Amino acid sequence: MQTTLIMDKPMRAILIAAALLTGVAPAATAAAQSVAPSTAPARDAQFERDRQSILAQAGQYRVRFDMRENAVFRAGYEALDEKLSGGNEIVRIVYDHGDRISLQHILVMEHDGKSMVIKHWRQDWVYQPTQVLTYAGPDEWTLTSVSDADRTGAWSQTVWQTDDSPRYGGVGRWNYDNGMAEWTSNVTWRPLARRDAVRNPVYDRYLGSNRHALTPAGWVHIQDNLKMAPAQGDGGEPTAVVHEDVTNTYSRWDGYSAKPGDDYWAATKDYWAAIRDAWDAAIARGNGVHVEEEADTGVVTGMPLMDLAQKIQDGEITQDAAIAQGRRIIEDATKR
Structure with a gap:
């Protein structure tokens, strides 16, 4: 039987940092979530098929993470050994408004036989943006x-x-050729993943495309990344250092308890809704956003905002107080 982990703050910080750095955890949780009926006007069959392909990513999974640098383009650079890992992860529907869908990923760390939930990445989908x-x-x-x-x-x-x-965004179409359901993005810039950022590498960003494809067992997330070094001198362009393939395979599996993840999301989802609104407001004000990146946590707001959510669940702070603090953190971090 799994139990929700209550631990001292230093240990919690260590485990959260581990999850942020690797993007994986040994175990995660899941459960059904009710979704409000779509109020968007009816569209054609292709639109509905696309919607169902996006929604099919929700569920409870065992995930295999496979990252491989496989072609070097800079003299003297040595490709990293392949990185294989795995964990359990749930994907929850945050909202479904027909032409706007949001999916939240949640994972759970294991420590001394007890579970610790970590909120993971989120993917938002918009039709004809x-x-x-x-x-x-x-x-x-x-x-x-x-x-x-x-x-x-x-x-x-x-x-x-x-x-x-924010992390990255792209635009693409769902394709159903060859018996597959697959979405492929355009090529976009992306910030370094934490697994690379903490190594202080010669490259400082990725140039890549993103694919999501349904499988009989669940779905697969495929990234095609060029790791790029910054431009040298005025008028220069970033240059390719190494190519990387990333394949994250989500296989449905209900061999772990859903309760820790459900409890965390029930306790913190309203807080996170307010945090999403605060980020949206900052982005709208600046036609984008400036926020300092930090190797350990993605950006400087990472640990403070995550800590506030944990304090809500632990009963150490009220939701209203946490939201107020979270808004100030975002406002301070996005000032120019």
Whole structure:
């Protein structure tokens, strides 16, 4: 029987940092979540098929993470050994408004036979978007217009970090050729994943595309990344250092308890809704957002915002007080 882990703050910080660095955990939790009926106007069969493909990613999974650097483009650089790991992860539907869908990933760390829930990444989908939030280089994200030709029949996917700060966004279409259901993004800039950022590598960003494909057992997330070094001198361009393939395979599995994850999300989802709104407001004010990146936690807001959520669940702070503090953290971190 699993029990929710209550531990001292130093140990909690160590385990949260481990989850942020690796993006994996030994165990996670899941349960059904009710979703409000869509109020969007009816669209064609392709639109509904796309929607169901996105919603099919929700569930309870065993995840296998497979990262491989496989082609070097800079003299003297040595490719990293392949990194294989795994864990258990749930994907929850935050909302379904028809043409706007949000999915929250949650994982659970194991420590001395007890479970510790860690909020993981979030993916938001928008049908025929006019704008998408994209990474523009160190510490900068910008709202990028999407042309009529690129948006027609397409979906944007915006990926957010553990504290709901931005990570990357792209636009693509669902394709059903060859017996598959697969969405592929355009090529976009992305900030370094924590597994790379903590090593102080010669590259400082990725240039990559993103694919989500359904499988009989669940779904697979495939990333095609060029790890890019910053430009040298005025007028220079970033240069490729090494190519990386990332394949994260989500296989349905109900061999672990859903309760710790359910308890965390029930206790903190309203707080996180307010944090999402605060990020949206900061992005709208600046037509994008500036926030300092930090190798350990993605951006400087990572640990403070995550800690407030844990304090809500532990009964150490009221939700209203946590929301007020969270808004101040975001406001201070996004000032120019």
